[in-house]
Amino acid sequence: MFGTHYRLERKSIVLAVAIMVVASIGGLIEIAPLFTIDETVETDPDMRVYTPLELAGRNIYIREGCYACHSQMIRTLQDEVERYGPYSLAVESKYDHPMLWGSKRTGPDLARVGGKYSDQWHAAHLRNPRDVVPESIMPRYPWLDETPLHTSHLGDDLRALRKVGVPYTDDMIANASADAVAQASPDDDTAGLVERYGDATQIRAFDGDQRTVSEMDALVAYLQILGKLSTVPHQAAATTPVVPPVTER
């Protein structure tokens, strides 16, 4: 063994190729099957896609680095299920390019935050978290209200997402900008939006201001849809056991 190595370490190209081969094995065995084994991701024929406004909100969530402090992945531990809701399933982030499971909970998990608080609460909390939660250490985002949302190129975003596998239709792509505006303008004509994205689409002035579509509208719309794209987790939770708590009472 060491004799072989004695010869190997005299040839730089052979050494480089050996490193490449040895280092590739683990990733190939762990990652490649995730694309081929069907059980990896549950099926949900009713899985919804993000509307353009929610997608824009998601991009603001990414831009501001929210994922650095908030996870979106409830583990199969009983205390997490009791605190946050049914544990997360793979299917829920099936259309998340990239996923935002997170790695740190400086703040609480957000996988099921949708519908938990009112729009007004979210908007006030984002403007200054300490107005509603005095002990909070979250940053303030007062500029979200004042910044109009860029909607003109959302069609490009939907088209790119379709290329990587999200089932956006031509109709959705063509109307992306108008749909984003419509979702935050309940008094306008929203029939097309509902037709494209379904009856469950939430149409409101999320920031409380009817006149403009702000970044606050988009971010709150996104937060309010979290955990609501699929109903499968709520069905599965009744049947699958979770890991019981380990701490003594």
Next chain:
Amino acid sequence: MVSGLTVSERQWGMAILVILAFIGLAMAAAGASRADPMQAHGFIVLLFSLAVLGVLLRGFFAPEPPETRLESYYDDPSKVGIVVAMVWAVFAMFVGDWVAWLLAFPDLTFDAAWSSFGRLRPVHTTGIIFGFGGNALIATSFHVMQRTSRARMPDQFSPWFVLIGYNLFCILAVTGYFMGITQSKEYAEPEWYADIWLVIVWVTYLLLYLRTLARRKEPHIYVANWYYLAFIIVVAILHIVNNLAVPASFAGVKSYSLFSGVQDAMTQWWYGHNAVAFFLTAGFLGMLYYYLPKRAERPIYSYRMSIIGFWGITFFYMWAGSHHLHYTALPQWVQTLGMTFSVMLLVPSWIAAANALLTLNGAWHKVRDDATLRFMMMAAVFYGLSTFEGSFMAIRSVNALSHYTDWTIGHVHAGAMGWVALITFGSIYAVVPWLWKRERMYSPALVEVHFWLALAGTLIYVFAMWNSGIIQGLMWRTYNDSGTLTYSFLDSMVAMHPYYVARAIGGLLFLIGAVVGCYNIWMTIRRPEHTSAPSGDAPFPSTLQPAE
């Protein structure tokens, strides 16, 4: 420094910079057409190219350098790389300490988007890992590969392309986060165009390394080079696979990753954990395997331990990433594989750490007297401790408690401050007098001060995070007698405050140490060149050795 380049190398530099300036201009124009932050990045590329071009032009018309240059190693890029690494260190540690204070006092910032925690945090991580760590690795690898091969680099253009191009990548990354340009993939945040640029730079780096090895006058490739090679090759593989994405528009910064959900999560943590393995471990083990035995003036303890450690690390690490995803929606078989290999990983890790510490046998009196060597020794100790902690935390039931908490942050910083930064400072203190041909560092006493500041800072930081992380994890899972959760999330957050203050103080000590180090390095460079005494650096091989 420009006058040391040949005329054709200067012309190559000029050509590349002019092309780059035009690319910057095109990016700015494209971004402007759709009010995209690409515009700002275009101007940054343009200004960067023009600034480097300005430096190049100042020496452009100097006469051709003498042929005698070929009778020495080429160290100018290493010198610049080390200075740049220290600048990144101070900048990124400052931002790190700032965000640490923000967690204790959230309004301690400007009322502007660029200065909020979420944007500053990747500035800190990228600045440390890629700015400080990456530049230190590039600079030392140039130094080490030439000495251990006993050969000069094949040309003088490639090392500058690698170093300057790499820093352009770092600048694009960090300025991007301030503007909100990010892919949100941890430690792989830069967007698609910066990623493509890094691939070009990185391939040049690999070719330069292989070309230098091809010129070596030493039949065997020394172990430090195995590690540097693994660092370069595997980081290339990781970077390319994890950053596969489709841009929304070629005139815009935004892209969407090719993978989604569970596959994306696994790819990301395969990348994330192996960025730790091959950027923050393999590369720095390369440093350790050269500078520690050189400074201690002792040969590496065991050749066989070097081999087992190296291939064990290269093979096992790549399986370990899934331990970041215990109890998640990732299939359990992948979690179990990740846990198993993470535990096995302790063996090669401790072999490498033990090999370093046993090398010091017979030189422990030097460890006592020489703070530079003590930096390296302490780094090996922290390497052993944090790899043990890592294997421990990868066990599923331990991870149930530690994941999502500050314990992870403590673990990462035991590695980043205790191992990566200490070995880097030790190596820099060893190599600076060699590169600038000084007798010694300006002030050995200040090296001593830096050592104790760095060690104290690391210990305060790590102990604070152990406490906060374990308290957090326990509070989240505590039930009261009626069978309901005892603490709200907010309760756990409020309990963190004293530890966040302590952590920020630890970080501040570490930052002060780095500033002291910068001053010491700067004063060393300003000292007059030393001519008579032996410098300790490996001499360039004379051409008349019959054995070759």
